[in-house]
Structures are given as structure tokens and as C-alpha cells.
Amino acid sequence: MLSLTVAAVAFNAPAMRAPVRSSAVRMAAPEINGWTYDSSKFVGGLPGAISPLGQFDPLGFTKDKTMSEVKRFREAEIMHCRVAMLAVVGYLVGEAVAPLVGSGSFLAPTTITGPANTHLGQQNLFAFTLLTIVIGVGELYRALVGWVPPTESAFTIRENYYPGDIGWDPLGLKPTSPAEFKSMQERELSNGRLAMFAVAGFCAQEIVNGKGIVENLVA
Template sequence: MKLVLLSSVVATASAFAPMSAISINTALRSSTEEQLEVSAVEEVEAVQEVVAPTPINGWVPDEGLPCYGLPGAIAPTGYFDPIGFARDGITLNEVKRNREAEVMHGRVAMLACVGYLAGEATGGPFGLVGPANDQLQQVPLPAFALMTVGIAAAELNRARIGWVEPNFGSWSSTLWKLRENYYPGDIGFDPLGLKPTDAKAFRNMQTRELQNGRLAMLGAAGMCAQELVNHRTIFETIEFYSKVYSGENPYAACGEGIIC
């Protein structure tokens, strides 16, 4: 009888022991699978954040394209960079900084071309005379000071909007650096509401502005050089060469021994 009872107890214990081990193994396996699933989801989300940057005016920087995909390359020259300002290996910040400089110089040059012609034709409110190259020193001092303050304020505002504030503790990482969400040249000044909201239309308008600015830089440099050479206004130079091409002596009205 004792042997029967003892065998029953042993059999009962052995029946329950494997089930407990199986339950523990199953719980551990489920916990590990859940942790792996959470880690996989986090990795996928991290990859998605890196692959999908936020577009700026419809532009997403692409390292595989010239100038990271910024507009400005049109026929017949296409992508024209003989000096290598956008060479291979250039950083995105350098490309944006070069484009910022090009856009702003182009805008100043467009104003300069109009200023050369309008200033020489009218004389302005101060009665300026002679070639435009000689007119700046004729401007009264108060007006010149006001103009200087206005230019400085505009430049400070542009720096505030588009450039990272220099950190004295880490010059190398903050100096000459544009903000990541800043599109070169877009300082938010659009009083006439000409900026398109469509990405393709904005790209086309940006290309037109770039091309007009490039032409204006060449034009302003040409007018400045021409006036330095012959010391005539632009309109006087046009009149001079009109006489030359028509066969008329442009020096006939100067008299003998007079250079004009």
C-alpha cells in the first residue's frame, strides 16, 4: 500500500514539472519577440525621418544633382560652372551660401542698372550731374548717412533671417552657416505678392530672377568700366558710337586741340 501511494505522488509531481518549464520558456520567448518588434519599429521610424526631409519652397536637397538640385541651369549653357564653385564634394551649406551670394548680387546689379540710367537721365532730387560713377560723391552727407543706415539695417535683417548666430565657443560649426530651413535669397520680402505658392512655378520664377540677375551683373560691370574709360554718361556713349557707325565725325563739335 505504501509503495502504491509513493508511486502515485511521484507520478503526479513528474506530470506537473514539464508544464511549468514550458510556460516559462513560452513567456520568455514572447517577451523577446515583443522587444524585437518594438526595436524594428523604432529603426523603421528613424530611417523614415532621415529619408524624407521637409521641402523648402518645393526644393529637397539632392546630393546626386548639380548644386543639390537648385534651379538656374537652362539651355543653351545648361549646368555651366567652369571655375568650379559647385565642384564635387562641396557641402550643402557651401552651395546655399554661394547661391545666396549670387541671388543678392544679382538683385543689387538689377537696381544698379536702373540707377545708372535713371540717375544720369534725371539727376535725381539732388541735381546730380555727369557719369554715374561720379555722382555718389555729390550726394549730401545727411542723405549719404541715411542711405548707409538703410543698407546696414537691410543686411542685418537678412542675416537674422537666414544665418545661424555665431557661437563664440564653437566658431567652426556656426560661422558662415545658413539655417537648415532657409531657402537662399528668400527673406520674406514680397510686398507685391509675386512669390508663387506652387513648387514648379516658384522654380521657374527663381530661374528667371537668376538669369536676369546674371545679365545685370555683366551689364552693371560693363557700364562702370565704360565710364571709367571714356568718362561719358551711358547716353553720351550711345550717341558717340551712333555717330561713328553712321559715318559722322563724333569729334566735329569739339574744336581743335580739345579732347572730348
């Protein structure tokens, strides 16, 4: 949402006349990681209009959107990108490791077999509960960092929050230069968008023939 404020500005008036109040004034959008929202630019000027598709939005989802709405769309995209990239690794590693788990295994005591689509349902109650707690804590932290409390404003991103930047960078990989940050953001989006298609393909392939992705690759 564009940052708007109503300022009561009094000025020196002639004697015997009441002070005059000004109308609403527009405040500049904050600069975050080198980015400043610009309603005249595609998706407010956020990185992501990457060749060869460039400004690809044929259905106009991002047209005439406020800063908060644009950031909300990007927040959803970047989170799905990250989950998809982890899922790609999970499909391949999970299916490769599955034959090594089971009774007596130091990796995991629960026996996991078959394609990755079925792995979550084969987890024991403890593992499933632990996974649920970890996801819940992560999502709660992200909500507290990036979102305005729903009691104040529903579905609103904080003005000083950059989509996806929750401040978790244990290896210190985040660039300090705005240009380098933009480049890293575009690489992350490119890989994440590809990963979303890849995971959809993995899932569909396993539904079609009931075989794991690794099994399909080595067959």
C-alpha cells in the first residue's frame, strides 16, 4: 500500500485570521535493499522481469496494484520458489536414501518405500509431528517479521519489509550492494520458477506410472 499521511501544517497567517490546514501530502516509498516501489514500473520495479519472458503477466494480475499488494504477490512467489527448490532436492535425495532406512538403520527407523509422493504418508507420528512444528514455527516467524498484525490491517505487508528477506542469513551470503542483491534475487527467482515446474512434473510423473523419479531416470 502506498505510504500516505495526512499532515496538519500550519503557516504564519495575517493577524486576526485562523491558521490554515494543508491537504494530504504523499510520502516517498521507503528504499529497501536498493528497491523503491514505483507504480509506473512493472511489478512496482521489483526484480524478476527476466529475459526471455521479461514483463510476462498476460492476465494482468499485477496491474494497478498497491505497494502492499505487489509485495504480497512477490512474497507468495518467492516462498513457493524456495519450497519448490527444496522439494526438488527432497524428491531425488529422498528416493535415493529410502532403500537405506528401516528397522535397524541409523538413518531412520521407519521403513520408507516407493515414490516420493507417498513418503510423507509413511512417516511415523513423531516425525510427522516434528515436521509440522518446524513448519509452523517458521511460518509464524515469517508472519511476525513481514506482516502487519491482522488486528491492525488484514493481508498487509509491512512497509519496511522486502518480500522474502526475513533476516535469516547465517552464512552471510546477502550482498550489501543493491546491484548485487538484485542479481542474486533474479537468480533465485529463475531457479525457483524452474523448480516449481520441475516439482509439478515430478508429482505428475509418479502419479502416472507409480514409479519414483530416480527409478525412472535409471531404468
